[in-house]
Amino acid sequence: MNIRQLIRQKRRQLSPTERDIAQQTIYQKIAHHQAIKTANNIAIFLSFDGEVETKPIIEYLWEQNKSVYLPIINPLEPKDLLFLQYTKQTSLIKNKFGILEPELNQSKILPYHQLDIVFTPLVAFDQRGYRMGMGGGFYDRLLANYQAQQILPIGLAFACQKVQHIDNKPWDIRLPEIIYA
Incomplete structure (x- = not known):
C-alpha cells in the first residue's frame, strides 16, 4: 500500500469522537x-x-462576512482550477472526481490573484510543510507563485496525516502553514 492510500485509510478510520475533537480544535485555531x-x-x-x-x-466565514469561493475544474483548461463565489443559494454539481462544486457561472468567478487565503486540501504532509495531494497537481500549479500574489495558502488536516518526510519534487509547493489537530 502506498503512502497516499495508507494515509487516506488512516483518515477514514478516525472514530467519530476522534474526528469531532480534532475538528473542534481546528475550528478554534481558525477562529483565532x-x-x-x-x-x-x-x-x-x-x-x-x-x-x-x-x-x-x-x-x-459567512458569519464573519467573508466572501467564500470554491474551486471548480476549468472546462477550458482541465488541469487548472477556477474559483466561484459560494453562497447559501449556490447550486452544486458533482465533478468528474465525484466532488461537489458550483455550476460554472462566469459572473461568479474571482480571479485567483484576488484571493487572500486558499485553504488547501491534502492527503499527507510533513514538518517542512510539503503536502501530498490526490495526485492531480491542481494545487501545486495554482500555488506556484502564491508569494508574488500575496496569497496565504493554509493546509487543513488531521494529525494522523502527518508523515516523517514527503519525497517532494521541484514543482511541489511548500505550504507556509498547516492547521491540524
Whole structure:
C-alpha cells in the first residue's frame, strides 16, 4: 500500500469522537487566526473522502462576512482550477472526481490573484510543510507563485496525516502553514 492510500485509510478510520475533537480544535485555531480575521476573499474546498469537515468553517466565514469561493475544474483548461463565489443559494454539481462544486457561472468567478487565503486540501504532509495531494497537481500549479500574489495558502488536516518526510519534487509547493489537530 502506498503512502497516499495508507494515509487516506488512516483518515477514514478516525472514530467519530476522534474526528469531532480534532475538528473542534481546528475550528478554534481558525477562529483565532489573525490572517483569517483580516481576509476578505477566502477559497476553501468541500470535504471529500474523510477530509476535515469544511461546512462549519464555511458557515463561520459567512458569519464573519467573508466572501467564500470554491474551486471548480476549468472546462477550458482541465488541469487548472477556477474559483466561484459560494453562497447559501449556490447550486452544486458533482465533478468528474465525484466532488461537489458550483455550476460554472462566469459572473461568479474571482480571479485567483484576488484571493487572500486558499485553504488547501491534502492527503499527507510533513514538518517542512510539503503536502501530498490526490495526485492531480491542481494545487501545486495554482500555488506556484502564491508569494508574488500575496496569497496565504493554509493546509487543513488531521494529525494522523502527518508523515516523517514527503519525497517532494521541484514543482511541489511548500505550504507556509498547516492547521491540524
